[in-house]
Amino acid sequence: MDGNDLKMSGKCPVMHGSNTEMGKDVMEWWPNALNLDILHQHDTKTNPLGKDFNYREEVKKLDFEALKNDLRALINDSQDWWPGDWGSYIGMMGRVSWHTAGSYRNTDGRGGGNTGNQRFAPLNSWPDNVNTDKGRRLLWPIKKKYGNKISWADLLMLAGTIAYEQAGLPVYGFAFGREDIWHPEKDIYWGEEKEWLAPSDTRYGDVKDAHTLENPLAAVQMGLIYVNPEGVNGKPDPLATAQHMRETFARMGMNDEETVALTAGGHTVGKCHGNGDVDDLSPDPETAGPEFQGLGWMNTKGRGIGRDTMVSGLEGAWTTNPTKWDNGFFEMLFNHEWELRKSPAGAWQWEPVEIAEADKPADVEDPSIRHNPMMTDADMALKMDPIYREISLRFKEDFDAFTDAFARAWFKLTHRDMGPKSVFLGPDVPEEDLIWQDPIPEGTTDYDIGALKRKIAASGLSISEMVSTAWDSARTFRGSDRRGGANGARIRLAPQKDWVGNEPERLAKVLSVLEPLAAEAGASVADTIVLAGNVGVELSAKAAGFDVEVPFAPGRGDATQEMTDVEGFEVLEPIHDGYRNWVKKDYVVSTEELMLDRTQLMGLTAPEMTVLVGGMRVMGTNYGEAKHGVFTRREGALTTDFFTTLTDMGYKWLPKENGLYDIVDRKTGETSYTATRVDLVFGSNSILRAYSEVYAQDDNAEKFVNDFVAAWVKVMNADRFDLS
Incomplete structure (x- = not known):
């Protein structure tokens, strides 16, 4: 042609x-x-910065105080194209940080501000994030100036912290070290709804019972960060809203006191914007045409700035002095009676029945004009819910207690997904060890590793027991918020020692052998558990005809029960493990999809997943010693038998009940093996079959062992941030 x-x-x-x-x-x-x-x-x-770029080294070169001074100047330098309320960006920058961090959920550790993901869809275009694009654009000159030495992720969190400092809050601290991503996290599940702000009913078993919110979700509607400010499904009812607040904030790892502090502290500064018509706004950033240059929600008919800004649809400030850190929120809330009214944009909000002119906040452009304050349904929940009310009244009477509670909760909000304190960088990292950071004492490296390995090998523990225990200890790691993992040996503490997926009886037996060996050698239990897993892999490889030494890095510490937030760790309990061919019960999601989710959280690739599953099967590490997927007559040897059997057309695969399959010899008609869906997906999925065929080749037995060892070490060291 x-x-x-x-x-x-x-x-x-x-x-x-x-x-x-x-x-x-x-x-x-x-x-x-x-x-x-x-x-x-x-x-x-x-990543445009290339594989050799190391942000953790770059940020150490930063002039931290100069950066903070530039942010202070920006916050007080109103721009004509997007003027700050009362000439200040305190409220704007607080909201940018809040809405970046606020997408975090402890159910799977995803969301949050540790990647700068607010720059990309869908978060950059969520209805709840209206005009955060303006805040990021205001920050661009500072990002441009400091370049690679400051990530967007760090800058977006620091901006709100400096804003609160400028308002008068004694800031608890700040840590650098967040690294940027470079494309959308399109595979994070934010809900099944196909439209923004669809009614909450679709994500609840019963919307009247907040506990029935679908896992792993935290927000009440698609496109919101927390709860609907107008009430559940937009219907004002503070007591119903309180129930949803409690569940939503709990899924962010926040308790009732932190929830009250964050809600009140967040609404101590800034205002809501609803003095306009939503129909006059241009599309969101992802939809808007090239002439908008990545900005969305621009007013196409009127001013759309200053007092005429349109964001949430609610209109007004919460306090008399919205750029000052004070106790004005609680005083306003409890010193007035409130009634429901509609904002100029038609949104439900609460306004005082009667208020003195002097107590009203000033107009954002003309200080001689005063407007009614407002409260959201969530604010009213702090007054009407008995538990929230008690906490709120205590804060009202004790401003210092409120200030301390908010400063700590803000630090937690903006750092919750960074991981342990050991990864925090910069001059303002707090000295205090906080339990939500999962503290772990420093481990030792001063012991004879070889001697300990020999004693483990002679201990009488089986390959399966050693490998399974090490795996169970390490598999809790999730890269989303850097929680879990083998470091700390929390598998021997509550709640992990009692988790069904950890086979408590088998676990107790293995620990009873390894703990005395660790004490005798002067090693941590955490190191000893991992080392035992390595010994199991080496013995298994030797049984397959290969002498390998699994790389080992000592230095893990042992956490204590006092260092462990039992309730906080409950969200890490595995309900499935495709690698050990186990699922706690039947779920709507298929077992192979569950395995992909766990694999991604552990930071593994599809080839690494493939080689690990194949190796774990032949080593006999299935939960409860089940034989599904153990496609070998040499169980315990690290062979390629899983893959050679799976790709052998001498068998046929017949479905049975409960998602199980028989692997039947075509000639004899006898069942040679049994399998689960997870086993067979490595032969049925075209991509995974391609990987399986690599390991089924006659010339790749040694490659398989080497690849398995590399993937195994990656899992064992996933939480060793000191090795990164």
Whole structure:
């Protein structure tokens, strides 16, 4: 086809947004196929800074005080294109940080501010994040100035912290060290709704019972950070809202006192914006045309700035002095009676029945004009819910207690997803060890590793017992918020020692052997558990004909029960483990999808997942010693038998009940093995089969062992941030 043919056909020779000739991607054509995209998140090919860039080293070169001074200047330098309320960006920057950090949920550790993800869809275009794009654009000159020495993730968190400092809050502290991502986290599950702000009912078993909120979600509606400011499904009812607040904030790891402090402290500064018509706004940033240059929600008919700004639809400030850190929120809330009214934009809000002119906040542009304050349904919940009310009244009478509670809760909000204190950088890292940071004492390296390995090997523990215990200890790690992992040996403490998935009886037996060996050698139990797993892998490789030494880095410490937030760790309990072929009960989500989710949280790739599953099966590490997927006659040896059996057309695969399958010899008709869906997906999924075929090749037995060892070490060291 030549140029004239193209011109005559009227068709563009360039593919339009698809990887198939017919205009749809693979998942559109086959929606029930196993989507491995979640394992390809944050591919290094998308990082423009290159694989050798080390942000943790770059940020150490930063002039921290100069950066903070520039932020202080920005906060007090109102720009004509987007003027600050009362000439200040205190409220704006507080909201930018809040809404960046506020997407965190402790159910799976995803969301939050540790990656700068608010720059990308869907978060940059969530209805609740209206005009945070303006805040990020205001910060651009500072990002431009300091370049690679400050990540967007750190800058977005620091901006709100400095804003509160400028308002008068004694800041508890701040840590640098968040690294930016470079494309959307499109595979995070934010809910099944197909429209913004769809009624909450779809994500609750019963919307009247907040505890029935679907896991792993935390926000009450698609596109919101927390709760609907107008009430559940937009219907004002402070007591109903209180129930949803309690559940939503709990899923962020916050208790009642922290919830009250954050709500009141967040509304001590700034205001809501609803003095306009939502229909006059341009589309969100992801939808807006190129002329908007990445900005959304611009007013297309009126001023759309200053007193005429449109954001949430609610209109007004909460306090008399909205740029000052004071106790004005509680005084305003409890010193007045409130009634429901509609904002200029038509949103439900609470306004005082009667208020003195002097107590009203000033207009954002003209200080001679005063407007009614307002409260959201969540604010009224602090007054009407008995538990919240008691805490609120205590804070009202004790401003210092409120200040301390908010400063600490703000620090937790903006640092919750960073991980342990050991990764915190900068001059303002607090000295105090906080229990939500999962503190771990420093471990020792001064012991004879070889001697300890020999004693473990002679201990009588089986390969399966050693490998399974080490795996169970390490598998809790999730890269989303850097929690869990083998360091600390919390598998021997409550609640982990009692988790069903850890097989408490088997675990107790193994620990009873390893703990005395650790004490005798002067090693930590954490190191000894991992070392035992390594010994098991080495023995298994030797049984397959390969002498390998699994790399080991000593230095893990042992946490104590007092250092362990039992309730906080409950969210890490595994309810499935495809690597050990176990699921606690039947779920709506398939077992193979559950495995992908766990794999992504552990930071593993699809090839690493494949080699680990194949190796774990032949070593006999299935939960409860089940034989599903153990496609070998040499159980305990690190062979490629899982893959050679899976790809052998001498077998046929027959479904049974409860998601199980028989692997039947075609010649004899006898059942040779049994399998689960997780086992067979490595032969049925085209991508995973391609990996399986690599390891089934006759020339790749040694490669398989080496690849297994590399992936194993990655899991064992995932939480060793001192090695990064």
